[in-house]
Amino acid sequence: MATANPAQRTASKTVTDTIVGEHTHTIVGYSLIKGIGDGEPIASERFVVGGHEWVLLFYPDGKRSSSEGPMGNGPGGDGGGHAAVALPVAAVAGMAGRDDPLDPVGLPPPGAAPGGVAMGAPEHRAAGGGGAGGGGGGADGPHHGAGGGGGGALVAAAAPHHHQHHPAHPHGGGGGGGGGQHAALMAQLGPLHRQQRRDTTNEYAALFVALIGEGNNPQGIVSTSEGKVVRAFHRFTLVDQTGQGRDLTKGRTRDAGAVKISCARQDPNARNCHGYRKFVKRSLLEDPGKGYLVNDALVIKYTIELVVSSGGALMRGGSSARSPADLIRVPPPSLGPDLAPLLQRAEGTDVTLLVEGEEFKAHKFLLEARSRFFHSLLNNSMREGREGRAVVQDVRAPVFRALLHFVYTDTLPEGMEDANLEVEMAQHLLAAADLMQLERLRRMCERRLCECVDTESVAFTLALADKNHAEELKKVCLDYVGRNLGAVMKTEGYTHMVAACPGLQAEILATVAALGGA
The missing domain is CATH 2.60.210.10 (Apoptosis, Tumor Necrosis Factor Receptor Associated Protein 2; Chain A)
Structure with missing residues (x-):
């Protein structure tokens, strides 16, 4: 077996x-x-x-739904994708509803055969069926052309109280009796539909x-x-x-x-x-x-x-096969937020900085690692280096507080980010950042000031940029002054700039000349 x-x-x-x-x-x-x-x-x-x-x-x-764009058409209702919910189709004597709020009732093209479905107010739509289909549209006349026939019964059903005498247009061609009734129905449906659309607010x-x-x-x-x-x-x-x-x-x-x-x-x-x-x-x-x-x-x-x-x-081999690495979510950098509490609680500080009489406790190793200015200040043979205390000159206390926060976190304090940074604070921070060789902070302030150039502040900012190696900011300010010299010369900042940086006048004249020749 x-x-x-x-x-x-x-x-x-x-x-x-x-x-x-x-x-x-x-x-x-x-x-x-x-x-x-x-x-x-x-x-x-x-x-x-x-x-x-x-x-x-x-x-x-x-x-x-009437505003539907090319974004797609998922299922209707509140929870679906972009739903292309069309307006009800209106085919009164061959007319199709249109989505134009200024022209809610669309007329058929010349020669189109009229249909027989009524579309009006709810009470009108309930009244009977559509009238018998009329003949084709008449030949085009010199002005409005000949009216198409048929449709009279529909008008009677849809708007009986308006079925009155409707004299023919003096320039219109002859046609079936439904032409005038058709116009009467349009006069009633158009404003009614338009009012309904306008009253519908989102x-x-x-x-x-x-x-x-x-x-x-x-x-x-x-x-x-x-x-x-x-x-x-x-x-x-x-x-x-x-x-x-x-x-x-x-x-x-x-x-x-x-x-x-x-x-x-x-x-x-x-x-x-x-x-x-x-x-x-x-x-x-x-x-x-x-x-x-x-x-x-x-x-x-x-x-x-x-x-x-x-x-x-x-x-x-398909594109939906997932790498195991995709299962691991890497969080954003957190070094700055982790170091901020060290500054706030002054834990383990070993150096004191005096600014305008106010003491700021800090960590020497961190200051030295972040700035050559602090490294030099805290490692000299003078008393500052020996006692762990140093006086910082030429900086205001509120400015230094923001700068010290940046040293620890690489960001400015809450409320000073991006557009929230006031122009005056940005000016002071730029000067301090240049003094203490904090390149990123200097560039951040330079960028913010470029966004805020105006007639009143531009001369102050130009002098500041000239003194603190902010070349891109200086170019922006020179261009602004060159284009608005008359107004800028009337400001207090211009007087300050001339006194502090007299050499800038020649650069301004060169800019004006270059703009004039452009």
């Missing part, structure tokens, strides 16, 4: 997991974007999750996320009958900035299944976004007691869980 061959046993495994990403977008100047218009978004910067590029789209005036702000591109090694792409898609769970949060935990969050739950978003960005019919037309009532958003709008700014936090699979024949 033959011996049976042993069974060949194999096994395989597919793993489905999620890549989690989070993006926070702050919108400053909310009052200035109100009234931008229905369907007009405020976009975040691009951000990458799972190798895909995404962008948040906030619609302060909402996004009704009470909600909308919020969506859109897939706009691919980075390196895009993950989670699945081929379906609808084309290539990615699946994800999306969560949108309007942050309560008062810290009372009243965040407003909307998102898809696990039991509802992941949302499909198309990767076919060139297809205008592809659904490449997801979000909520009715994300938040504008009255709720603007309620000062809710904490969503603080200092004319709102904060939106978006979280995505991108569904990815690995293993299996269909995944082999």
Whole structure:
């Protein structure tokens, strides 16, 4: 008896997991974007999750179906993608409804046969069926052409109290009796439809996320009958900035299944976004007691869980196969935040700096590592080096406090970041940073001052730039002065500049000459 061959046993495994990403977008100047218009978004910067590029789209005036753009057409309702919800079709004597709020009733092209479906106010639509189809449109006359026939019964059903005598247009051609009745119906339906459209205001702000591109090694792409898609769970949060935990969050739950978003960005019919037309009532958003709008700014936090699979024949060599390294989320650098408490609590300090009579405790090794100025100050043979105490000249105490915070954290204190940095403080910080050889801080101040050049401050800033090696800032100021010399010469800053930096007058004249010859 033959011996049976042993069974060949194999096994395989597919793993489905999620890549989690989070993006926070702050919108400053909310009052200035109100009234931008229905369907007009405020976009975040691009951000990458799972190798895909995404962008948040906030619609302060909402996004009704009539404003549908090429962003895609997911399922209707508040929770779907951009839903292309069309207006009802109106075919009164061959007319199709149009989405133009100034011309809500569309006329057929010359020669088109009239239809027989009534479209009017609800009570009119309920009154009977459409009239019998009339004849084709008449030949074009020199002005308005001949009216088409038919449609009389429809007018009687839709607007019986307006079925009066309608004299023919003096320049119109002859035609069926329905032509005048047709005009009467248009006179009634047009204003009615227009008024309905104008009275419909959008009470909600909308919020969506859109897939706009691919980075390196895009993950989670699945081929379906609808084309290539990615699946994800999306969560949108309007942050309560008062810290009372009243965040407003909307998102898809696990039991509802992941949302499909198309990767076919060139297809205008592809659904490449997801979000909520009715994300938040504008009255709720603007309620000062809710904490969503603080200092004319709102904060939106978006979280995505991108569904990815690995293993299996269909995944082999595919773009959705995920590297194990993608499972590891590397947090942002935290050295600055970690060192800040050392300065705030003065733990382990071994040096004291005196500025305008105020004492600042610090760590000698950190000061020396960050600045050659401090290294020289604290390592000389004089008393400063021996006793661990030093006097810092030519710097105001508030300026030095901000500078010392930068030494520890590589950032400015809260409230001084970017556009919040006042011009006067930026001027003082630039001079101090140049003195203490803090290149990054000097460049930060230089950039901020370039954004704030105006007639009153430009001469002060020009003198400052000239003395503190801020060459790019100096070029910006010279150009501004050259173009506005008459106004600048009347300022106090110009008098100061001439006294402090007399050589700048020659450079200003050279700039004026160059601009004149341009």
